[in-house]
Amino acid sequence: MGLTTAGTAACGKCRYFDTASTEQVGASLGLCRYNPPMSQSAQDAHGVWPKVETSDWCGHYERADA
Numbered sequence: 001m002g003l004t005t006a007g008t009a010a011c012g013k014c015r016y017f018d019t020a021s022t023e024q025v026g027a028s029l030g031l032c033r034y035n036p037p038m039s040q041s042a043q044d045a046h047g048v049w050p051k052v053e054t055s056d057w058c059g060h061y062e063r064a065d066a
């Protein structure tokens with residue numbers, strides 16, 4: 001059975017895709033804001049948001065205009 005979101009879901013259309021950061025990380029990249037930043041192993045390193053392509057997607061996808 002195929003995934004129902006395949007072909008329709010895309011980070012670039014998701015409510016959790018941070019378009020404000022797109023210019024900082026690249027034209028086709030943005031930050032996923034679904035979860036809090038991920039902690040890093042170095043004690044003094046700050047957490048990072050996952051970088052995703054506009055064409056990526058995951059099971060938490062929600063349409064930005066929904």
Ligand code: SF4
Pocket residue numbers: 009010011012014015016017031032033034052056057058059060061062
């Ligand atoms: S990784 Fe998932 S939740 Fe994050 S922007 Fe992409 S589809 Fe949305």
